Amino acid sequence: MKKFKEIVVVSGKGGTGKTTFTATLAASLPRKIIADTDVDAANLHILLQPKKSRATKFRGKDIASLDPGKCTNCGLCREKCAFDAVIPVKGNLKIDESACEGCTLCSLVCPTEAIVMIPRFVGDWMISETAYGKFVHARLKPGGENSGHLVTMVRLQAKHLAVENNIDTILIDGPPGIGCPVNAAVSGTNYAVVVTEPTYSGISDLERILLLIRHFGIPCGVIVNRFDIHAENTNRIERYCREAGASVLAKIPHSYEIMESIAAARIPINVCQELDRAVSAISQIISDI
Ligand code: SF4
Numbered sequence: 415m416k417k418f419k420e421i422v423v424v425s426g427k428g429g430t431g432k433t434t435f436t437a438t439l440a441a442s443l444p445r446k447i448i449a450d451t452d453v454d455a456a457n458l459h460i461l462l463q464p465k466k467s468r469a470t471k472f473r474g475k476d477i478a479s480l481d482p483g484k485c486t487n488c489g490l491c492r493e494k495c496a497f498d499a500v501i502p503v504k505g506n507l508k509i510d511e512s513a514c515e516g517c518t519l520c521s522l523v524c525p526t527e528a529i530v531m532i533p534r535f536v537g538d539w540m541i542s543e544t545a546y547g548k549f550v551h552a553r554l555k556p557g558g559e560n561s562g563h564l565v566t567m568v569r570l571q572a573k574h575l576a577v578e579n580n581i582d583t584i585l586i587d588g589p590p591g592i593g594c595p596v597n598a599a600v601s602g603t604n605y606a607v608v609v610t611e612p613t614y615s616g617i618s619d620l621e622r623i624l625l626l627i628r629h630f631g632i633p634c635g636v637i638v639n640r641f642d643i644h645a646e647n648t649n650r651i652e653r654y655c656r657e658a659g660a661s662v663l664a665k666i667p668h669s670y671e672i673m674e675s676i677a678a679a680r681i682p683i684n685v686c687q688e689l690d691r692a693v694s695a696i697s698q699i700i701s702d703i
């Protein structure tokens with residue numbers, strides 16, 4: 415089986431500059447597949463500006479569908495549904511799709527076979543061309559469940575593309591937070607880059623994401639973004655990283671040039687030396703894997 419170098423960029427929370435940093439890496443690294451696993455609120459595409467997308471529907475859990483023509487209104491399905499997803503509407507029973515958990519029980523107990531399970535499509539995943547390489551991304555419908563599974567699908571498709579194109583590096587933009595989608599994005603990767611900022615919430619989220627990364631046994635390094643907005647907190651981050659065995663790879667200052675690039679939907683390359691140095695450090699780490 416082909417060996418991949420999967421590099422994931424995470425943050426523990428939104429708004430730290432994670433996606434901007436991933437875009438800068440994407441624009442700087444040589445041959446790689448880019449994967450955006452922030453399926454709930456994808457935004458890497460804004461900077462990568464993909465063209466020629468090919469979309470595939472993503473199937474979530476099946477849901478119950480009730481045929482009123484066959485229903486005798488016996489009420490058994492409503493009585494058995496543990497999720498209150500069978501509801502009366504104007505004297506008839508209907509399935510509340512947003513409440514249905516797809517357990518199939520109602521379809522099994524219905525004496526007239528009025529309920530069948532039908533597929534529910536909860537989002538799409540796309541393969542796109544960008545100026546920086548092939549890009550796999552996804553969009554989960556509002557309220558769509560299974561975001562962890564969609565993350566796994568994005569990573570799987572990125573691996574297929576890597577094999578097809580004889581590429582061994584996959585750059586993953588991870589979801590924010592530390593929930594199920596982050597687990598799906600981080601597990602089994604070769605290196606995690608954590609982008610943080612010296613705010614109190616940033617420090618607390620950094621501690622949580624480093625615990626998660628350590629749980630998976632993945633080597634990691636930390637980028638402190640806007641390090642100069644709070645010197646004392648930056649010192650705390652450096653101290654914590656030392657104790658946690660995570661190296662601080664770079665400290666990027668608050669930069670108007672970077673902000674201007676983002677506001678113009680441009681990737682901030684060659685606008686900040688520290689940012690360029692951070693990218694070089696990660697390029698070196700990737701080539702050493
Ligand atoms: S499939 Fe399960 S959750 Fe959905 S309506 Fe039927 S019993 Fe309720």
Ligand code: SF4
Pocket residue numbers: 480484485486487488489490491492507523524525526527528529
């Ligand atoms: S169990 Fe079947 S027949 Fe009875 S109310 Fe539900 S859908 Fe109608």
